[in-house]
Amino acid sequence: MKILVLCTGNSCRSQMAEAFLKSYDKTIEVHSAGTEPSSQVHPLAIQVMAEVGIDISQNKPKNVEQFVNQDFDYLLSVCDDANLNCPVFEGTVENRWHIGFNDPAMAKGTEEEVLNAFRSIRNEINEGFSGFFKSIKGDSNGCSSCCGCS
Numbered sequence: 001m002k003i004l005v006l007c008t009g010n011s012c013r014s015q016m017a018e019a020f021l022k023s024y025d026k027t028i029e030v031h032s033a034g035t036e037p038s039s040q041v042h043p044l045a046i047q048v049m050a051e052v053g054i055d056i057s058q059n060k061p062k063n064v065e066q067f068v069n070q071d072f073d074y075l076l077s078v079c080d081d082a083n084l085n086c087p088v089f090e091g092t093v094e095n096r097w098h099i100g101f102n103d104p105a106m107a108k109g110t111e112e113e114v115l116n117a118f119r120s121i122r123n124e125i126n127e128g129f130s131g132f133f134k135s136i137k138g139d140s141n142g143c144s145s146c147c148g149c150s
Contacts, residue, residue: 001029001073005017005077006033010032010062012104013104015049016048016056018031042118048119052122075093078101101124
């Protein structure tokens, strides 16, 4: 199975989603990319993922253009901008899903409030992608959505 997680900057949400999917099943091929990739993975995304034992410190944002000619079983957009502005893929995409999350990089407040926003989005991504993963693996107790309800 081959999955591409798409976002705008590929610095927070898509990086976390890619890492969670890889943690669920080491046999699936997962990539993430952005339509307008940032220069680096957001330091707070790295920090909050480390808190749950997942290291994304060596990850780099990638441009979706490098994946355009590849075939994917799933193309998953995690932000509204990527969902609305998805590039045209020349390769085969069997399933396109949108599992949207707020951008934690846009959080305002004290350092602790911003860090808590990253933690909250991390937890939402884990819940949403765990539900998605269970649904595609047939372990969703009848649930056919990716909402994380199972």
